Amino acid sequence: MKFGITQPNPCSYLPEEKEQILVLVSDTPATRHQYDYLISMGFRRSGEQVYRPHCQACKACVPIRLPVAQFSLSKSQKRILKRNQDLEVKVSTQDKPEYYTLFESYIKQRHSDGSMFPPSKAQYQGFVPSPWGETLFIEFYAKQDLIAVAITDNLFTSLSAMYTYFKPEEDKRSLGTFAILKQIELAQTMGKEFLYLGYQIDNCQKMRYKENFLPNERFFEDKWQLITKKSV
Template sequence: MKFGITQPNQCSYLPDEKEQILVLVSDNSPTRHQYDYLISMGFRRSGGQVYRPHCQTCKACEPIRLPVALFEPSKSQKRIAKRNQDLRIEISELDKPEYYDLFASYINQRHADGSMYPPSEEQYQGFVPSPWGDTLFIEFHDQQELIAVAITDNLFRSLSAMYTYFKPGEEKRSLGIFAILKQIEIAKSMNKEFLYLGYQIDNCQKMRYKQNFLPNERFFEDKWHLFAKSSV
């Protein structure tokens, strides 16, 4: 496998920092086996691009995963699960047109100041599909209405949470947290060892919530470290 390093750019999470990315540049897309290895070494994907932060002066981005057999929900997480017990959950292996409609509404109303605005189907299809397939779409229904979708990669030893979006106006349900709780449950039912959550960034408020799922493991100094208690 071949890798390249991007030029320094403005960091989208920490405004005072510059980011550089280590990117897989092999001629062929990685196989499911190869990506399973790469994600265990701190890599992630966006569409077919596989990458890992490789910043020279900042180590704030730490890959984080949950050993699902050890997970214990907090009191707050239990309340969120109870609050959403009326929702119906379905899992699809196929992308559906209604997913993009919900995604576009979510980006337009909640992330108009972000890099995904304005949304487009080309952009959506650019980061959702994986070269090896095996992506799951976890649907959350309030009666007959689709109100949230969690996109998750199904790997050999793990699930990898890709992106969750929901209907604006449903903030009281804390659907982002609830989606992780459901993915933990699904990972257990599939006998997976881990649920990968992307990157934990302690100094970025919108990326800090992941550390509240305990215990968790973070990847730094080229190995995984177990955290049984939150650092906050």
């Protein structure tokens, strides 16, 4: 496998930093076997692009995953499960038109200052599909009304949480956390070892929530290390 490094660009998470990305360079998309290996080495994907932060002066983005057999619910997570016990959860393997409608509303209302604004169908279709075609769409319904979707990659030994979006009017449900809890349950049911959550960024408030899922493993110095307590 060959890799390239991007030029430094302003970081979308830490404005005072510059980001560089290590990108898989190939004439053909990564296979499921290749990505299964690369995600275990701290990589992620966006559409067909497989990447990992490779910043020279900053190591804030730390890959994080959950060993699902060891996961333990916190008191607040138990309350979130109870709060959402009225929801119906379904799993689909097909991208549906109604998903984009929900995604568009979510980006416009919740992330109008982010890199994904303004949303477009081309943008959505560019980052969702995987080359190996093993993407799951976890649907959340309130009285037959679709209120959230969690896009999840299905790999050989793990699931990977790609992106979750929801009706902004339902923010009191804590649907982001609820979606992760349901992905953990799905991984356990499917006999997966891990749920990958992307990158933990301690200095970015929007990206610190992943540390609330314990125990977790973080990729430091090219190896996974078990974390059993939240950082102070």
